[in-house]
Amino acid sequence: MSGVPASEDATPTAAAHPVLELRGITVRHGNVPALNRVSAALPGGRITCVLGENGSGKSTLVSVLSGLQRYDEGELRVDGVPVRFRSARQARDLGIATVWQDLAVAPLLSVWRNFFLGVEPTRGVWPLRRLDIAGARQTTVRALARVGISGLDPDQPASSLQAGERQSLAVARALHFGARALVIDEPVTPMTVARQTLFGQAVLAARAQGLAVVVVTNNPRYAHLIGDRFLLLAHGQVAGSLTRDDVDADDLTALMAGGEQLTTLTDALTELHPELGDR
Ligand SMILES: Nc1ncnc2c1ncn2[C@@H]1O[C@H](COP(=O)(O)OP(=O)(O)OP(=O)(O)O)[C@@H](O)[C@H]1O
Secondary structure: OOOOOOOHHHOOOOOOOOOEEEEEEEEEEOOEEEEEEEEEEEOOOEEEEEEOOOOOOHHHHHHHHOOOOOOOEEEEEEOOEEEOOOOHHHHHHOOEEEEOOOOOOOOOOEHHHHHOOOOOOEEOOOOOOEEOHHHHHHHHHHHHHHOOOOOOOOOOEHHHOOOOHHHHHHHHHHHHOOOOEEEEEOOOOOOOHHHHHHHHHHHHHHHHOOOEEEEEEOOHHHHHHHOOEEEEEEOOEEEEEEEOOOOOHHHHHHHHHHHHHHHHHHHHHHHHOHHHHHO
16 A cells, blocks of 8 residues: 555645535533534545544544534534534535444345445336346446455455455445545454555545545554544644644654643643643
């Protein structure tokens, strides 16, 4: 897998508006803000990695982008147009595809059936309309090839897919059905280097197609390998917004490690001196 990002000039969508934009998004759970006035532009043809330690708000950000989480303040824009999702379906219909951490497939169904789940292609006219199985198989194989997976039998059960392959299947699906943004919550299942490479290929394929790719991770080395831009979250706030030109992998690692140390220090101090937490 190549870790070299496309040059800035190669942006397929150097449009006036980023594909996705957060403006001052705040999400509160009771009095505690999970996200606190978060602003970020997520442009097409770029991989933006969202980094932050546990509890920094990464999952909440994914939920906002995918239409699952309402926000209390702020604005979400798609192509510069303010939107207010009331369901995950609305986000999907606007071309925002999410690859969840614990991505589910229907295990007993074949790979191609999973690919087309809910959108099965048909041939002929009702009442003669029937599932175009040969076409569906062929499309699945082609779509998988686009994200770097070859030699997979479309008839094999989805349960036989490994971590990484499932995620790649989800990316292939998003590309095939015309997604414009891809939001990926880093898989929790440990992947072998080979699977990670495979999934990385799928992510790079999505960038090459001009999608705005958002990868949520707490692995700064992996982020630096694939990312063009880095959004650092700490305590629900943007702690840094950097590009590949600003930082190397060591800088990112140090920033993350620094964040963890700072949190440990903050927690220890506020336990001893509760008044510090009110400032
Ligand atoms: N439904 C909820 N009710 C109350 N508090 C919540 C809820 N969801 C999240 N939080 C809190 O909001 C903050 C941000 O959580 P979030 O899950 O977005 O962080 P994260 O960076 O994704 O963490 P992790 O890496 O552990 O998943 C945390 O302090 C968390 O405890």
